[in-house]
Amino acid sequence: MQLLTISGSPHVHGDQSVKKIMWGVVVALIPAMLVSFWYFGLGALLSICVAVATCITVEYLVAKFILKQEPSISDGSAIITGILLAFNVPSNLPWWELVIGSVFAIAVVKMSFGGLGKNPFNPALAGRVFMLISFPVDMTSWPLPVQNRMVIVDALTGPTALGTLSEGIKNGETVSQLASKLPDYTHLMMGNIGGSLGEVSAIALLIGGIYMIWRKIISWHIPVSYLLTVFLFTGLLWLINPERYIDPVFHLLAGGLILGAVFMATDMVTSPMTTKGMLIFGLGCGLLTVLIRVWGSYPEGVSFAILIMNAVTPLLNKYIKPVRFGEKVKA
Amino acid sequence: MLKTFKKGGVHPHENKLSADKQVQMLPPPLKVYIPLGQSLGAPARPLVDKGAEVKTGQLIAKGESFISANVHSSVSGKVVKIDDITDTSGYRRKAVFIETAGDDWIDTIDRSQTIVRECKLSQQEIIRKINEMGIVGLGGATFPSHVKLSVPEGKKAQTLIINGVECEPYLTADHRLMLERGEEILVGITILMKALGVNKAVIGIENNKPDAIAHMQKLAADFKGIDIVALKVKYPQGAEKQLIKAVTGREVPSQKLPIEVGCVVNNVGTAFAVYEAVQKNKPLFERVVTVTGKNVASPSNFLVRIGTPVADLIEKAGGVPENTGKIISGGPMMGKALNSTEIPVVKGTSGILLFPESDSKRVKVQPCIRCAKCVSACPMGLEPYLLEREVNAALWDEAETDRVMDCMECGSCQFTCPSGRPLLDYLRLGKNKVGQIIRSRTK
Numbered sequence: 001m002q003l004l005t006i007s008g009s010p011h012v013h014g015d016q017s018v019k020k021i022m023w024g025v026v027v028a029l030i031p032a033m034l035v036s037f038w039y040f041g042l043g044a045l046l047s048i049c050v051a052v053a054t055c056i057t058v059e060y061l062v063a064k065f066i067l068k069q070e071p072s073i074s075d076g077s078a079i080i081t082g083i084l085l086a087f088n089v090p091s092n093l094p095w096w097e098l099v100i101g102s103v104f105a106i107a108v109v110k111m112s113f114g115g116l117g118k119n120p121f122n123p124a125l126a127g128r129v130f131m132l133i134s135f136p137v138d139m140t141s142w143p144l145p146v147q148n149r150m151v152i153v154d155a156l157t158g159p160t161a162l163g164t165l166s167e168g169i170k171n172g173e174t175v176s177q178l179a180s181k182l183p184d185y186t187h188l189m190m191g192n193i194g195g196s197l198g199e200v201s202a203i204a205l206l207i208g209g210i211y212m213i214w215r216k217i218i219s220w221h222i223p224v225s226y227l228l229t230v231f232l233f234t235g236l237l238w239l240i241n242p243e244r245y246i247d248p249v250f251h252l253l254a255g256g257l258i259l260g261a262v263f264m265a266t267d268m269v270t271s272p273m274t275t276k277g278m279l280i281f282g283l284g285c286g287l288l289t290v291l292i293r294v295w296g297s298y299p300e301g302v303s304f305a306i307l308i309m310n311a312v313t314p315l316l317n318k319y320i321k322p323v324r325f326g327e328k329v330k331a
Numbered sequence: 332m333l334k335t336f337k338k339g340g341v342h343p344h345e346n347k348l349s350a351d352k353q354v355q356m357l358p359p360p361l362k363v364y365i366p367l368g369q370s371l372g373a374p375a376r377p378l379v380d381k382g383a384e385v386k387t388g389q390l391i392a393k394g395e396s397f398i399s400a401n402v403h404s405s406v407s408g409k410v411v412k413i414d415d416i417t418d419t420s421g422y423r424r425k426a427v428f429i430e431t432a433g434d435d436w437i438d439t440i441d442r443s444q445t446i447v448r449e450c451k452l453s454q455q456e457i458i459r460k461i462n463e464m465g466i467v468g469l470g471g472a473t474f475p476s477h478v479k480l481s482v483p484e485g486k487k488a489q490t491l492i493i494n495g496v497e498c499e500p501y502l503t504a505d506h507r508l509m510l511e512r513g514e515e516i517l518v519g520i521t522i523l524m525k526a527l528g529v530n531k532a533v534i535g536i537e538n539n540k541p542d543a544i545a546h547m548q549k550l551a552a553d554f555k556g557i558d559i560v561a562l563k564v565k566y567p568q569g570a571e572k573q574l575i576k577a578v579t580g581r582e583v584p585s586q587k588l589p590i591e592v593g594c595v596v597n598n599v600g601t602a603f604a605v606y607e608a609v610q611k612n613k614p615l616f617e618r619v620v621t622v623t624g625k626n627v628a629s630p631s632n633f634l635v636r637i638g639t640p641v642a643d644l645i646e647k648a649g650g651v652p653e654n655t656g657k658i659i660s661g662g663p664m665m666g667k668a669l670n671s672t673e674i675p676v677v678k679g680t681s682g683i684l685l686f687p688e689s690d691s692k693r694v695k696v697q698p699c700i701r702c703a704k705c706v707s708a709c710p711m712g713l714e715p716y717l718l719e720r721e722v723n724a725a726l727w728d729e730a731e732t733d734r735v736m737d738c739m740e741c742g743s744c745q746f747t748c749p750s751g752r753p754l755l756d757y758l759r760l761g762k763n764k765v766g767q768i769i770r771s772r773t774k
Contacts, residue, residue, distance in 0.1 A: 005656050006657075006668045009755065011657065011663045011686065013751065014343070014746050014748075016704065018749050118698065268702040273717075322709075324585065324734060326737075327582075328582070
């Protein structure tokens with residue numbers, strides 16, 4: 001008989017692995033990716049390829065030559081960062097700007113903290129904000145869905161739905177006056193609107209989200225509390241003055257909210273560990289998003305909201321503890 | 332809706348390969364090694380010397396402190412020596428080595444198959460008898476039964492809960508016992524009820540044993556105050572506190588015993604042993620052990636004499652399969668890996684598992700991705716990821732505040748961890764260190 005292995009229990013392991021989780025997220029991103037190819041054509045495909053390739057390369061190089069650890073590209077986390085980063089930019093963004101954003105996301109936001117699992121902020125979101133501040137014009141000129149998919153850079157650009165709204169309200173127009181300029185719900189659902197390349201289709205993103213919940217990659221707590229907070233808060237404002245504040249369904253569907261709530265806020269590494277913490281995290285993201293959208297200087301607030309809540313996460317982990325067994329004793 | 336406990340838990344593959352295998356009685360082995368300490372508490376003091384002739388069922392070591400249990404010979408023959416032997420824990424402990432000759436039982440034991448239902452003994456007499464016969468909890472924790480049945484001053488038992496859950500994958504010993512010795516178990520339960528002075532008992536059985544549920548339900552109709560509760564399959568439902576929660580909805584407070592909420596939990600195997608001890612005068616010297624594994628030729632349930640070397644059992648189940656990489660005493664979630672097959676079966680041995688080489692090694696450890704699966708899997712509501720860090724940094728005070736001592740080592744956290752982190756190794760270390768600190772405080 002050969003040598004027996006001695007190890008502590010448990011002697012069996014569940015079927016989850018980091019690789020399975022990360023590749024599961026990639027699969028969940030496929031519907032939104034297909035929509036982006038459909039509406040933004042080759043430009044979208046190119047952006048995703050550039051971002052993913054840069055993220056993988058940078059992670060490999062930093063791991064191997066600076067951190068001197070075994071590079072673990074196959075776990076798929078760099079690919080997710082790449083796809084999400086590309087999802088958060090206009091499809092006609094110059095490729096070199098996307099390269100700079102990707103380098104920042106991986107080298108500074110992720111690897112400088114020690115790599116997978118150690119970064120306090122979501123790399124893709126921090127990379128996006130870095131680009132937004134560095135290249136404000138390119139990052140806010142949104143191509144409209146293309147007529148010819150084989151053209152990489154489309155000359156037609158226009159504001160996003162939230163941009164139109166924010167601009168109009170600032171100029172003193174009412175919601176009903178703006179209505180004709182805003183896309184209707186069907187377009188918001190399907191994605192036939194201007195915007196970042198991955199955020200446009202609410203349906204495609206929700207399909208990905210449901211897939212991840214079904215595969216137990218994420219739990220429902222963060223997306224639901226995030227979306228519900230936005231819905232209730234904007235709903236309250238809308239009830240107060242529907243001419244000043246647009247209806248809550250518009251807020252849910254427009255901009256990067258669903259992308260953020262489903263794929264960014266749920267990033268395991270940068271969100272809280274307890275379900276109660278997750279609910280508070282979602283609530284905070286929701287409140288901040290609405291505050292920035294309605295009263296801030298940017299038309300969209302999802303990135304900032306999630307990044308701020310990322311910073312709050314360690315605090316939530318410290319003070320929000322799970323209910324211990326035997327703590328609340330029934331008489 | 333089936334009942335279960337609320338918080339945490341996991342669903343390992345059940346792999347109950349031996350569920351339909353009738354319990355086979357094995358003849359006494361050629362030699363036995365009977366450890367003196369087979370239960371929680373102090374080891375028993377040996378009453379026999381080298382060269383002594385013993386009979387099957389004879390008392391060979393006496394438990395002398397309150398938390399301690401008597402040990403009886405499981406065979407008849409000659410004591411070869413009293414010496415150290417490596418037991419399941421991996422430590423060297425004292426054991427009585429006996430060479431078997433025939434199978435001559437002490438004559439006080441009633442060996443007939445007739446089921447004796449009526450028990451005329453008083454509460455105190457029952458507990459004394461259980462103590463005398465060396466009965467310990469057979470679910471795995473091996474807590475001496477007479478201690479469990481002696482309800483502390485000022486506390487009152489209301490419900491006896493009988494554990495027929497068998498939530499560990501692979502194991503089928505309790506399942507078979509319920510199917511084949513259901514009536515004896517029920518009589519044992521009535522005796523336990525009498526010992527505790529309660530008129531209500533509930534048997535919790537997981538829903539993956541519908542035949543056992545139906546069988547016990549049918550039989551229990553004949554007994555007053557015994558109910559069967561079908562439970563949803565979820566590990567670790569066989570853990571005392573989780574079972575109480577599942578059956579009664581009550582939560583035993585942290586660091587307290589089940590009696591705090593008026594419950595006493597005993598395993599079905601223990602109930603059977605109590606029946607044999609009280610009604611048949613039979614000391615605990617044999618038990619049902621499942622021998623199983625994916626490559627084992629014939630996964631089986633055996634009625635085995637205590638002290639039988641594990642190798643004998645494996646031989647009877649078809650031998651050690653080629654490519655076996657790990658042999659486990661107990662279930663795959665909480666069992667202990669053995670370093671030899673010469674280790675004897677003890678009162679707490681519920682199964683012997685043989686894992687192929689491919690299943691024997693742990694998965695590669697990766698960085699924690701803070702997925703929180705360990706937090707949601709922990710049935711005690713702990714944060715294993717955090718305790719790992721605290722233990723790693725030797726932050727014992729913090730680990731104590733974060734309730735490391737509440738950990739029952741069920742392994743759900745490590746089972747579920749996608750990064751394959753050895754969370755339970757850290758928790759065990761933490762419990763050990765923090766336990767020492769707590770004990771030194773009271774001195």
